[in-house]
Amino acid sequence: MDLRHKKYPDRQVVGYLLIMLYLIILAKSLFASHIGFSILDEGEYLHIGLRILRGDIPYRDFFSYLPPLYSYWNTLALKIFGIDVYSVRLLNSIVFSFVPVLIFLIASRFSNKTIAATVALAFAFMEVNMERLYYHIFTFSGLLLFILAFKNHKYKQLFFSGLLFGITALFRLDIGLLFFIGLSIGVLIHSFKIPKLIILFSSAFAIPLLFLSAWLIKNNAVSQFLRSQLGTPAQITAKYALPFPLIWDLIPKNLTPQTLFHSYETYVIYVILFTYLFFIIHLSKNWRKIWSQNPEVVFLFIIGILTAPYMLGRTDLGHIIKGALPAFFIGAYLINISGSLQKWLLLIPVSFVVVGLGQVFWSNKFYNTPVKTINGTINLNKQWPAGTILIPAKTIEQALNFINLNTSNNDQIFVSPYMAGLYFLSDRPSKSYEGNILYSYVPNEDEFVESLESLNIKVVIYDPENGPQGPNLELKKLRNIYPKIDRYIMDNFKTMEKSPEGWLFMVQKHP
Numbered sequence: 001m002d003l004r005h006k007k008y009p010d011r012q013v014v015g016y017l018l019i020m021l022y023l024i025i026l027a028k029s030l031f032a033s034h035i036g037f038s039i040l041d042e043g044e045y046l047h048i049g050l051r052i053l054r055g056d057i058p059y060r061d062f063f064s065y066l067p068p069l070y071s072y073w074n075t076l077a078l079k080i081f082g083i084d085v086y087s088v089r090l091l092n093s094i095v096f097s098f099v100p101v102l103i104f105l106i107a108s109r110f111s112n113k114t115i116a117a118t119v120a121l122a123f124a125f126m127e128v129n130m131e132r133l134y135y136h137i138f139t140f141s142g143l144l145l146f147i148l149a150f151k152n153h154k155y156k157q158l159f160f161s162g163l164l165f166g167i168t169a170l171f172r173l174d175i176g177l178l179f180f181i182g183l184s185i186g187v188l189i190h191s192f193k194i195p196k197l198i199i200l201f202s203s204a205f206a207i208p209l210l211f212l213s214a215w216l217i218k219n220n221a222v223s224q225f226l227r228s229q230l231g232t233p234a235q236i237t238a239k240y241a242l243p244f245p246l247i248w249d250l251i252p253k254n255l256t257p258q259t260l261f262h263s264y265e266t267y268v269i270y271v272i273l274f275t276y277l278f279f280i281i282h283l284s285k286n287w288r289k290i291w292s293q294n295p296e297v298v299f300l301f302i303i304g305i306l307t308a309p310y311m312l313g314r315t316d317l318g319h320i321i322k323g324a325l326p327a328f329f330i331g332a333y334l335i336n337i338s339g340s341l342q343k344w345l346l347l348i349p350v351s352f353v354v355v356g357l358g359q360v361f362w363s364n365k366f367y368n369t370p371v372k373t374i375n376g377t378i379n380l381n382k383q384w385p386a387g388t389i390l391i392p393a394k395t396i397e398q399a400l401n402f403i404n405l406n407t408s409n410n411d412q413i414f415v416s417p418y419m420a421g422l423y424f425l426s427d428r429p430s431k432s433y434e435g436n437i438l439y440s441y442v443p444n445e446d447e448f449v450e451s452l453e454s455l456n457i458k459v460v461i462y463d464p465e466n467g468p469q470g471p472n473l474e475l476k477k478l479r480n481i482y483p484k485i486d487r488y489i490m491d492n493f494k495t496m497e498k499s500p501e502g503w504l505f506m507v508q509k510h511p
Contacts, residue, residue, distance in 0.1 A: 014113070021096050021104060021117060025124045029131045032360055033086055036128075036367040037378040039396070040389060043421015046088060049074030051429050053083070057219050067225075068215065070135070071172035085376035085425070092131040099133065102126045102140035107329055109147060110294045111336035115346065119332045123347035125356030126268070127317055128363050136325075138164045139179060146201075147184055147296045155196060162204030170208050173229060175307075175322070180205050182303030187231050190295050242315045245269060257362065257466050258385065264355055271348055272311070272324040275331045276304060282334070287349035294505035300326040373385035373400060373425040384501055389418055389466055395499040399461050400426050402505045403495060412455040416462050416489065417478045431455060437482065445484045452488060460493045462508040 037043070045384060052075040074088050100120035107116035124130055142164030149157035162180070169176025179200075187197050215318035216222045245266035252263040279301060283290060303326045310323025335345045367380045371393045380393035403413055403426045412430065415422045417437050423429055432451045442448050464478065464486070479486035493506035 017063040017113065017117065018101050018104065021120060022101050023101050024121070026093060026097040028125065028360070029097055030090075032363075033089035033093050033129050033131065034379060035360070035363045037085060037380060037421065039421030039425075041418045042088075042132075043419070043424055045071070045074050046078075046085070046424040049088065049419050050083065050424055053078055054429060055175045056219065056429075065421065066172050066210065066474050067170050069136065069167075070172070073135075073171070083375050085373070085378050087376075089129075089131060092134040095137055096131040096134040099140060102137065102144055103328065105146050106140060106147065107332040110150075110297060110329075111149060111332040115332050115335050115342075118346055118349045118353075119328050119335075122352035122356075123328050127356065128359050133174075135168060138168040138171070139175060139287075139325075143183075144180065145297075150296065155200060158197060158201045159204040162201040163207060166205040166208035170212055172398075176205075178306045179303055181305050183299050186295070186299035186302050190291060190298075203224075244312065244315055249419075257366075261317075261359075265315065265320060268317065268352075269311060269315060269320050269324075271331075274322070275327045275334065276301070278334055279330050282337075283473045294333065297330060297344075298472065300329050304330065310459070318390055371396050371400075372441070374427040375424055378425070387466065389463075391419070391499075391501055391503070395501055395503060396422075396425070398497070398499060399505065403428060403459055403461070407458045411458040413459045413461070414452060414455075414457045414487070416460070418463070418466075419461065422461060437478070438441065442482060445482055448482075449484050451489045452485075454471060458511075460489055460504070462489050462493075462504045462506060463502055464504065465502040 052071060072451070077088040077091040081090055098117065100123055103120040103123055103410070104116045107119050142161045145157045145161035145164065147153055150162060155274045165176050165180045167176075168179070184198055187201075193195070193434045216225050230323065247266075247270065249266040250263055250270070252259045263468040281299070283298065304324070306327065307323045308314075311320040313319070331349070335342055338345050363412055366381050367379045368378050369392070371378050371380055380396060381390055382394075384390065384392045384395075399422055403422070407413060407428065409427070411428070413423070413428050432455060489506070492509055494504050494509045500503075
């Protein structure tokens with residue numbers, strides 16, 4: 001009997017289920033896409049996309065740690081839907097909504113449809129703006145093709161699988177590379193068919209990277225790209241690592257949103273760790289059976305080992321999700337074999353959906369103040385949670401008005417250290433890279449200051465007090481990490497206004 005027909009007794013029903021799954025995720029993503037705006041990373045990506053649209057090239061003068069296709073994707077969104085704050089979110093929502101469909105198709109290889117659909121929904125709903133993970137359409141398409149090729153012995157599909165992982169690497173070099181390495185290790189352990197599988201898989205994976213190499217050489221950006229790929233993540237992890245949550249952090253100390261969200265993060269990471277632990281125990285007892293029937297689950301576990309440092313180094317929800325992608329599939333497998341416990345274990349992914357919906361509704365109420373800008377309207381928080389970088393709408397409006405009053409369209413501004421989104425919102429793209437310098441890599445502080453001096457900057461928006469959260473906050477301020485940049489600001493610009501959060505609105509001392 002064909003097992004596929006046993007799992008899919010009615011292909012039409014499965015087709016309707018996939019369409020319904022896509023539409024549910026799309027509706028959630030489109031609704032959530034108008035909630036909030038990050039002047040930190042999201043704003044910087046929009047700024048880079050705008051610069052490319054106007055003729056600049058990332059990695060010629062950018063120290064972003066994301067490969068260039070990530071930036072060109074943002075530019076594509078701006079070209080398709082216009083220069084607007086939500087153009088990128090719209091494109092991402094349309095594409096990301098296919099990702100849970102792929103999760104369902106993969107998980108249903110080793111679990112029933114109910115479990116696969118619940119896990120797919122859990123992934124899509126567990127955080128508000130999950131559409132930012134749109135590039136996993138390539139990751140999971142490659143993974144699905146790999147599983148089909150391996151189980152059906154149709155090895156030509158491995159070529160297209162490797163190609164898709166190579167494309168993933170052009171968005172996120174780390175993700176594409178770790179999935180490729182994990183699957184390659186799994187194949188070697190399973191069958192040692194090096195010539196037939198690994199060479200074909202590797203050759204296809206290398207094709208997009210060859211195009212990337214040619215692009216980097218053409219634009220004289222090889223050294224800067226390598227430096228950003230190796231230096232920036234290490235620097236961010238070293239300076240902004242968060243303490244690993246303890247088990248009793250599951251119980252919130254109070255009912256503030258920050259504390260409740262931290263308890264949810266703790267819950268998620270321990271669910272993932274226990275998922276891996278139970279799989280290790282199950283694997284040790286059923287090694288031969290799993291290798292013969294569901295080797296893809298072992299492959300996913302190997303990938304999980306490789307990606308785990310993401311969630312262990314920085315334990316915020318975004319990094320937890322990035323580091324735990326294989327856990328969703330392994331969790332579906334474990335629930336499927338759990339027998340009488342199945343309906344109870346299904347409550348875990350259901351809880352992700354419920355909490356995710358709660359986040360959406362809370363965020364929609366929190367980010368309830370519209371701010372009109374040159375490049376679209378954003379919805380921001382009215383109140384400022386003290387000590388955070390969730391700057392309220394009134395201060396963002398004040399900053400944009402200050403920039404408009406004191407500069408013309410071609411004048412240069414400098415915003416520091418974490419609000420690069422102001423470049424995009426004010427339509428004043430930088431002619432040299434000045435983004436979120438506390439979150440990126442400045443290889444030579446003296447050269448950076450010289451580049452600032454050459455721009456004839458008219459206005460500076462500077463926050464000397466607030467920054468990334470965590471221990472040793474004082475050490476993470478700009479004056480302690482880059483004292484020469486702080487001195488350049490304070491020596492050459494005078495403060496005209498100050499916001500309640502501590503933002504300084506500054507102009508040249510000697511125009």
